[in-house]
Amino acid sequence: MRVLGVDPGLTRCGVGVVEGVPGRPCTLVAYYVVYTDPADELPLRLLHLDRSLTDLVAEHRPDAVAVERVFSQHNVRTVMGTAQASGVAVLAGARAGLPVTTYTPSEVKAAVTGSGQADKKQMTTMVTRLLRLAEPPKPADAADALALAICHVWRGGTRSKLAAAADQARRGGARR
Amino acid sequence: MRVLGVDPGLTRCGVGVVEGVPGRPCTLVAYYVVYTDPADELPLRLLHLDRSLTDLVAEHRPDAVAVERVFSQHNVRTVMGTAQASGVAVLAGARAGLPVTTYTPSEVKAAVTGSGQADKKQMTTMVTRLLRLAEPPKPADAADALALAICHVWRGGTRSKLAAAADQARRGGARR
DSSP states (O other): OEEEEEEOOSSEEEEEEEEOOTTSOOEEEEEEEEEOOTTSOHHHHHHHHHHHHHHHHHHHOOSEEEEEOOOTTSOTTTHHHHHHHHHHHHHHHHHTTOOEEEEOHHHHHHHHHSOTTOOHHHHHHHHHHHTTOSSOOSSHHHHHHHHHHHHHHHTTTHHHHHHHHHHHHHHHHHHO | OEEEEEEOOSSEEEEEEEEOOTTSOOEEEEEEEEEOOTTSOHHHHHHHHHHHHHHHHHHHOOSEEEEEOOOTTSOHHHHHHHHHHHHHHHHHHHHTTOOEEEEOHHHHHHHHHSOTTOOHHHHHHHHHHHTTOSSOOSSHHHHHHHHHHHHHHHTTTHHHHHHHHHHHHHHHHHHO
16 A cells, blocks of 8 residues: 655655555555745746645555645744645645545554654654654654655555544435 | 635634725625534534635635734634634735735724724724614624625735735845
């Protein structure tokens, strides 16, 4: 299973592609950081992000896309841009016809380090070790995107199946 | 000048199209509310919103798109969805090669009612009067989208020219 993970951001958007199966070490395919210029207007920045992500999805043909879920508790100054970037990332996967799953930072940390409270340094260390890289991926946005992709591989898409089942049940309930 | 205004929302997204020139009454072209099902998964909802907005832009061929700017002071429970919807709306305009301008709610209120503090009822009344409609547009999301479009016509795209000039100056400054 090949997964493309996205750590959404308007100024720096991390993208990491890994391959693997649940419970075994994953293999690194590639990682990137998409930058947009804060001096540019919003439409241009979202357009650049959309094209970059769409191109990377087309190039790597992942089986699934995993995107970090954004919370309003994040940095208030940047949270709107991050949320808009995450919308663009989710849409890029959906437009390619791929299943897109969102994970909270705690879910990713727990999957990769065993603790939902892990700090950035610990995350980078684990991603480097799990992918058997000679050096930590840089910048950190790329490490977070790789962690998201690993998290999704290891959970084997379970989450989206569960969510689909829950949706199904909810709709069934609403119909009655 | 034909403007398509968007009042972004994930569950209800208002779209209003008007035609006019600065300082004169605008003419209503059409208005819509795009609904997405809260029971559906986020990727599906963003995809539906993207397709609907892209179709409406293609159908009405506006000269510009105006989108309400989202703040983190909005309702915290829904603000992330609203921000993601606004990202999708801005992107839909940009992907069609159109200039996209964002306005704060106060800017729109001031343009349409003369007061940045106007309430929803006053806004709807003014939109109905300004477009010489027999009845207020319903639901209110459509009225807000029409107000955004009127605001942009009356400001004659001034804002984006100013913003472009400011960007230009800022970049010139950064290069020195």
